[in-house]
Amino acid sequence: MFWQKNWDVKGKHCYVTGGSAGLGLSLAVLLTKKGADVSIVARNEGRLQKALAQLEAVRQTPNQLLKAYSFSLTTASTAKEALDAACKDHGGRCPDAVFLCAGKSTPGFWVEEDETTVRRGMDDTYFVQAFSALAAAKRMARDHFQGRIVFVSSVLGYMSMIGYSTYSPGKFALRGLAETLRSELILYGIGVHIFFPATIYSPGYEEENKTKPAITLKIEETDGGLKPEDAAKALLRGVEKGNFHITPDFITNVFRSSTRGSTPQNNVVVDAIYSLIGWIALPVWRQSVDATVRGHRSQHQQYLEQKAVFKLEELEEHIGQDSS
Amino acid sequence: MPFWSWGKNKWNPDGKHCYVTGGSVGLGLALATILASRGAHVSIVARGKQRLADAIEVIESHRQRPDQIFRSFSFDLCSAEGAEAALDAVVADHEGLTPDAIFLCAGVATPRFFVESTAKDLIDGMNLGYWTEAWTSWAVTRRMVQQGRQGKIVFIASTLCYMTFVGWSSYSPARHAVRGLADTLRSELQLYNIDVHLFSPNTMLTPGYDEEQKTKPKITLKIEEGDTPLTAEQAAIGLIKGIEANHAHISADFITELFRASTRGSAPGHNFVYDWALDMMAMIGAPIWRSSVDTLIRAHRAEHAEYLQTNGVLSTHGDPGPTVK
Numbered sequence: 001m002f003w004q005k006n007w008d009v010k011g012k013h014c015y016v017t018g019g020s021a022g023l024g025l026s027l028a029v030l031l032t033k034k035g036a037d038v039s040i041v042a043r044n045e046g047r048l049q050k051a052l053a054q055l056e057a058v059r060q061t062p063n064q065l066l067k068a069y070s071f072s073l074t075t076a077s078t079a080k081e082a083l084d085a086a087c088k089d090h091g092g093r094c095p096d097a098v099f100l101c102a103g104k105s106t107p108g109f110w111v112e113e114d115e116t117t118v119r120r121g122m123d124d125t126y127f128v129q130a131f132s133a134l135a136a137a138k139r140m141a142r143d144h145f146q147g148r149i150v151f152v153s154s155v156l157g158y159m160s161m162i163g164y165s166t167y168s169p170g171k172f173a174l175r176g177l178a179e180t181l182r183s184e185l186i187l188y189g190i191g192v193h194i195f196f197p198a199t200i201y202s203p204g205y206e207e208e209n210k211t212k213p214a215i216t217l218k219i220e221e222t223d224g225g226l227k228p229e230d231a232a233k234a235l236l237r238g239v240e241k242g243n244f245h246i247t248p249d250f251i252t253n254v255f256r257s258s259t260r261g262s263t264p265q266n267n268v269v270v271d272a273i274y275s276l277i278g279w280i281a282l283p284v285w286r287q288s289v290d291a292t293v294r295g296h297r298s299q300h301q302q303y304l305e306q307k308a309v310f311k312l313e314e315l316e317e318h319i320g321q322d323s324s
Numbered sequence: 325m326p327f328w329s330w331g332k333n334k335w336n337p338d339g340k341h342c343y344v345t346g347g348s349v350g351l352g353l354a355l356a357t358i359l360a361s362r363g364a365h366v367s368i369v370a371r372g373k374q375r376l377a378d379a380i381e382v383i384e385s386h387r388q389r390p391d392q393i394f395r396s397f398s399f400d401l402c403s404a405e406g407a408e409a410a411l412d413a414v415v416a417d418h419e420g421l422t423p424d425a426i427f428l429c430a431g432v433a434t435p436r437f438f439v440e441s442t443a444k445d446l447i448d449g450m451n452l453g454y455w456t457e458a459w460t461s462w463a464v465t466r467r468m469v470q471q472g473r474q475g476k477i478v479f480i481a482s483t484l485c486y487m488t489f490v491g492w493s494s495y496s497p498a499r500h501a502v503r504g505l506a507d508t509l510r511s512e513l514q515l516y517n518i519d520v521h522l523f524s525p526n527t528m529l530t531p532g533y534d535e536e537q538k539t540k541p542k543i544t545l546k547i548e549e550g551d552t553p554l555t556a557e558q559a560a561i562g563l564i565k566g567i568e569a570n571h572a573h574i575s576a577d578f579i580t581e582l583f584r585a586s587t588r589g590s591a592p593g594h595n596f597v598y599d600w601a602l603d604m605m606a607m608i609g610a611p612i613w614r615s616s617v618d619t620l621i622r623a624h625r626a627e628h629a630e631y632l633q634t635n636g637v638l639s640t641h642g643d644p645g646p647t648v649k
Contacts, residue, residue: 076443110462110512111469115404118462122450126497130446134438141439141632159590160504162512169454172504176488176497184438184490186621187628259589261487262610272607279600282590293514300515310470 007148007240010035013065015086015095017073017102017132020047022202023152024101025054026232033058034236037065039086039095042102045070065089073102074123079131083139097148097239098136100129105154105208107216110165112309118166125170130177137185146189150239151178155198158255162293163216179263182244195235195246196256199225215296219289224249241266254278334568335476338363341393343414343423345369345401345460346430348379350530351480351563354556355427358564361386365393367414367423370430373398393417401430402451407459411467422468425476427563428457431498432532433482435491435540440637445494453498458505465509469516476519478567479506483526483575486583487610490621491544507591510572523563523574524584527553543624547617551579569594582606 014031018024019040028040032055040055042048048068055066067089071082087094104124106117113121133149140147156164157171178194185192199205205225209217226234231248238246243266247256256263257271258278265271304310342359346352347368356366360383368383370376376396383394395417399410415421432452436445461477468475481502488496506522513520527533533553537545554562554577562576572592575584585593585602593599 076446110509111466113462118404118458122454122501126450126501127446130497131443134441134443134446138439157504160508160511161590162508162515165505165508165512168508169458169501169504173450173454173497173501176485176500177493180488180490180493180496181438183488183617183621184493186618187490187625188439255589259587260607260610261583261587262614263487264614265611275603275607278589279603282588283593283596286590286592289511290514293511297515297517304469310466 007242009097009236009240011037012096013037013039013086013090013093014097014099015039015041015083015136016099017041017082017129018152019099019101020044020051020068022101022204023197023200023228023231023235024099025051026228027099027101027235029054029058030229030232030236032064032066033060035060035064037090039065039067039069039089041069041071041073041082041086043070043072073128073132076131076134080135083132083135087139094139094143094145094147095136097150098132099150099152099235100132101152102128102132103152104128104204105164105167107163107167107208107212108165109163109213111304112307113166121166122170122173125167126173126177129174133177133181137181137188137190140190141185141188144188146191148191148193148239149181149185150235151192151194152235153178153194153196155196155252155255157196158252158259161216161219161289163213178244182264191242193239193244193246195238195248196252197226197231197234197248198252199223200228200231201225202228215293215300219292223251254281258282335570336362337425337564339365340424341365341367341418341421342425342427343367343369343464344427344429345410345456346428348372348375348396350429350532351525351528351556351559352427352429353379353382354560355429355563356383357386358557358560360384360392360394361388363388363392365418367393367395367397369397369399369401369410369414371398371400401456401460403455404459404462407463410460411463415467422464422471422473422475425478425567426460426464427478427480428460429480430456430460431480431482433492433495433536435495435536435544436493437491437541438493439632440635441494449494450498450501453495454501454505457502461505461509465513465516465518468518474517474519476521476567477509477513478521478523478563479503480563481506481522481524483524483580483583485522485524486580486587489544489547489617491541510592519570521567521572521574523566523576524580525554525559525562525575526577526580527551528556528559529553530556543621543628547620582609586610 014036016028019028020042052068071078073079153174154171156168157175160168182192234248244264247253253274257274337359342364344352344356347356348370380396397413400406481499484496485499485503510520566574585599586606
């Protein structure tokens with residue numbers, strides 16, 4: 001719970017990473033509509049300019065500062081440079097809030113991942129946000145500035161399943177960082193929030209589905225999803241209300257309450273009900289997923305053989321060995 | 325234990341090849357020793373050659389049969405290359421066949437304040453708390469599947485994979501990541517009949533603990549002062565009991581049990597009623613504990629501000645450190 005109830009973004013400087021597409025762009029548009037100064041950061045210059053045009057289209061006042069910065073955020077030095085650039089355009093002043101929407105998902109089978117894809121998974125989920133958080137926290141602490149840092153994790157930071165071995169660890173790690181910082185940044189009066197959405201229908205989601213194993217798609221087939229605008233609204237509302245963990249819908253609320261540990265809850269009574277629902281429903285759901293995975297064994301063996309995932313000679317030695 | 329494992333034979337290390345990373349000290353050594361005394365073949369991997377030599381002597385003193393194979397190898401497991409090379413060495417005396425059980429004990433904690441951290445601190449934290457386990461699990465899984473063999477992969481995290489607080493910003497994220505990987509692989513490796521377990525010990529009295537205390541902020545020490553550490557042996561016994569009970573998530577102390585049950589989500593639990601009771605206790609107790617810790621931290625603000633002034637760490641807004649790759 002925070003000292004400022006119903007925080008208002010009007011007139012505040014909001015720094016949004018991953019701000020050229022998907023959740024980040026929708027959030028930047030929403031913040032602009034609400035009268036904030038908005039800085040968006042991403043890699044691709046072309047996409048950034050298109051995004052900036054969308055912000056300009058909803059400008060509220062002539063003196064709103066709407067800016068775009070092209071930087072890679074997966075190295076600490078460029079993450080700091082990006083933040084420094086945005087601060088420079090505000091007279092050296094820190095952003096009031098830093099929204100870390102940058103991130104990417106590339107699901108696949110663990111046995112098909114190589115060293116590059118495994119490492120990239122952690123860079124694209126965890127370090128892409130952690131380095132910006134480090135730069136922001138240091139700057140805010142140095143300047144005695146009571147700002148906010150907002151992480152974006154995923155429901156796959158509360159739980160995990162087949163297909164997400166390069167994505168879920170980083171999303172869990174973000175929870176670990178946010179929880180540590182919520183506690184630690186009390187020392188400086190800096191607020192911390194973290195958002196756990198499930199599916200968002202964004203360009204990122206379309207990319208993700210290109211590599212996603214068929215079995216994972218099958219398990220997710222009944223899941224709904226949110227439009228980026230609705231996810232952005234939920235995220236901002238959570239920050240305005242001072243919620244630490246922010247979850248936009250029923251399923252993510254159930255997971256939030258069922259993985260509570262020592263995380264501050266948002267509403268004691270409502271969250272107890274979510275916990276109760278989770279306590280009954282989640283084991284049932286998981287057991288059905290486990291059964292689906294087990295039922296997929298022989299199809300998967302065929303898939304591995306067809307794709308020649310392992311060297312053919314070694315495979316021929318073992319075809320015929322019953323491994324299920 | 326889930327009902328479909330009733331009647332399944334309790335896991336028994338006798339005659340099995342157990343590969344223990346971080347096996348030269350602390351929990352890894354305690355585990356290797358117990359496994360040896362229960363008739364297993366044991367391979368240990370760590371970095372320091374002297375410690376490995378000393379450890380093998382200890383393990384030898386628990387030999388039960390002349391045919392048990394005890395080996396030690398020096399490798400750095402923080403890279404994919406290191407993990408592969410270590411695995412090659414480990415399987416060499418076992419006809420190239422993958423081990424029956426892999427215990428990923430390697431891990432180091434360096435607590436410090438976030439605003440005093442460099443990028444290298446965050447990267448090292450992830451190397452020593454996550455990659456050191458992830459790469460071995462990656463190398464082993466691929467080889468097990470290639471060979472059509474089954475077995476167990478046991479990740480070791482910490483209570484700090486379920487909860488965290490001031491001082492742990494380079495360590496807790498890595499341990500949370502271990503949990504994320506363990507939960508993903510528990511689900512996915514059912515495709516190959518490979519079991520995955522996660523063990524989360526609380527503070528253990530080990531050389532690792534002594535290292536940790538060197539950098540730990542005073543406020544973190546204060547918050548932890550009520551903790552009763554386990555010995556490495558107690559933790560190792562708890563781990564093996566959990567494997568015998570076929571638990572996906574294993575803990576060896578009451579506090580961690582409370583957190584295990586209350587952060588369970590969709591991960592497999594233990595006995596339904598027992599977990600519910602733990603969850604209820606945590607639902608009441610955890611907010612009280614956390615509020616008291618938050619109060620302690622707020623009260624520490626002035627002292628901390630002075631500390632930062634005298635340290636001069638923030639005045640130059642320190643160097644962010646090397647790039648990730």
